[in-house]
Amino acid sequence: MSATSEREKIQRLFKSFQHGKFSARNRFVRAAAWLGCCDGESGALTPSAVSRAAEAAAGGAGTVVSEFAYVSREGRAATRQWGLDGERGAEEVRRLAQAVHAHGSRLIVQICHAGGLLSSAFAEGAGVSPSGVTMPGCDTGSRAMTRDDIERVLGEFAAAALRAKEGGADGVEIHGAHGFLVTQFLSPLFNKRTDEYGGSAENRARFLRELCAGVRAAVGGDFRLWVKLSVNEGMDGGYGPDDGTLAALAALASGADAVEVSSGADYTPAAHRPSVVGVSAGESEAPFAPYARMIRERAPEDAVVILTGGLRSLPVIAGLLDEGAADMFGLCRPFIAEPDLVNRWAEDDARPSACVSCNACLKTAARGPVSCPVMRDREEGEWAPL
Numbered sequence: 001m002s003a004t005s006e007r008e009k010i011q012r013l014f015k016s017f018q019h020g021k022f023s024a025r026n027r028f029v030r031a032a033a034w035l036g037c038c039d040g041e042s043g044a045l046t047p048s049a050v051s052r053a054a055e056a057a058a059g060g061a062g063t064v065v066s067e068f069a070y071v072s073r074e075g076r077a078a079t080r081q082w083g084l085d086g087e088r089g090a091e092e093v094r095r096l097a098q099a100v101h102a103h104g105s106r107l108i109v110q111i112c113h114a115g116g117l118l119s120s121a122f123a124e125g126a127g128v129s130p131s132g133v134t135m136p137g138c139d140t141g142s143r144a145m146t147r148d149d150i151e152r153v154l155g156e157f158a159a160a161a162l163r164a165k166e167g168g169a170d171g172v173e174i175h176g177a178h179g180f181l182v183t184q185f186l187s188p189l190f191n192k193r194t195d196e197y198g199g200s201a202e203n204r205a206r207f208l209r210e211l212c213a214g215v216r217a218a219v220g221g222d223f224r225l226w227v228k229l230s231v232n233e234g235m236d237g238g239y240g241p242d243d244g245t246l247a248a249l250a251a252l253a254s255g256a257d258a259v260e261v262s263s264g265a266d267y268t269p270a271a272h273r274p275s276v277v278g279v280s281a282g283e284s285e286a287p288f289a290p291y292a293r294m295i296r297e298r299a300p301e302d303a304v305v306i307l308t309g310g311l312r313s314l315p316v317i318a319g320l321l322d323e324g325a326a327d328m329f330g331l332c333r334p335f336i337a338e339p340d341l342v343n344r345w346a347e348d349d350a351r352p353s354a355c356v357s358c359n360a361c362l363k364t365a366a367r368g369p370v371s372c373p374v375m376r377d378r379e380e381g382e383w384a385p386l
């Protein structure tokens with residue numbers, strides 16, 4: 001590869017990306033990041049949460065995916081998580097969208113239901129899950145969903161998506177990954193249903209299909225609908241990349257325009273976890289790229305594939321775009337360590353992300369506002385107090 005052609009490949013990442021009526025100023029996505037700074041009681045969005053999302057936009061991310069917002073109290077997945085379940089939702093999205101749009105970036109609001117992935121630290125009583133199986137590491141049980149529960153939860157997702165649209169977001173992303181409710185339906189370990197939502201891979205993907213179709217019907221045609229999936233469940237007895245690819249294709253056939261490729265959950269063996277520890281630039285980058293390639297090969301040509309997880313350097317990301325493995329590239333921890341990473345890269349400082357993939361940020365998010373105690377001075381930036 002000549003030096004010039006490598007440079008051209010890298011420059012493609014910084015050119016605008018157009019898909020239908022959606023355009024982003026570059027191909028970099030700040031992947032969803034729970035910041036641990038919403039109001040712990042009400043789930044209200046705080047000025048601090050808005051500033052931190054805006055910071056990623058100011059730092060050059062062409063698209064910012066919000067932190068995961070719960071669609072109902074029953075579906076809360078973490079402490080100090082954002083709640084998009086009530087009437088104030090559209091107004092909160094408006095504040096977030098204005099802050100992100102002010103920097104020329106797009107906002108996608110991520111919506112989630114925890115299903116049975118619950119902890120007594122935040123759960124308000126037992127939740128619901130496909131079959132009432134207690135999830136790994138959980139100290140709170142759940143009950144099996146009835147048909148009425150399924151209908152209700154589908155409606156809650158559609159209502160949350162509408163709030164995101166009313167608030168001026170550019171789209172929503174269904175959080176179908178990392179062990180939450182959608183993953184639980186896809187999983188043969190956690191979905192033991194004997195009706196049409198369980199059994200075969202097609203049946204296990206039914207909830208996801210209905211979810212995509214329901215959200216699409218609610219928001220109409222021009223609003224972005226992304227789905228984040230753990231393409232490989234990463235558990236013994238769980239689903240593998242073939243079923244994960246099938247789920248991705250099912251989502252795309254049911255109204256989604258993009259699939260964001262991820263893997264596993266926080267309870268899976270380390271190599272399959274979404275936030276892989278110890279990624280090293282140029283060596284162990286892009287561990288989930290094979291799943292993106294599988295989807296790309298079989299997805300309709302106009303589907304958008306977003307690859308997230310362990311992306312750390314320009315040559316690797318540019319190579320993935322050049323080979324056609326993915327269209328957009330999600331980074332999460334690198335933006336926490338270095339919010340202005342994309343601007344730095346655009347300004348010809350091509351050193352890889354300074355993130356050492358230690359996951360200290362995840363631990364700080366559990367205790368309060370997310371931070372990178374390793375790479376980043378806590379006093380840096382203009383973050384508003386909580």
Ligand SMILES: Cc1cc2nc3c(=O)[nH]c(=O)nc-3n(C[C@H](O)[C@H](O)[C@H](O)COP(=O)(O)O)c2cc1C
Nearest residue numbers: 031032033034067068274275309310331332333362
């Ligand atoms: C602090 C933190 C918060 C996260 N919050 C979310 C979230 O709200 N929704 C989600 O889909 N993924 C979440 N993730 C996972 C990331 O979006 C991403 O999939 C993962 O970290 C791999 O990307 P990276 O190697 O660039 O960090 C989070 C990760 C971290 C470290």
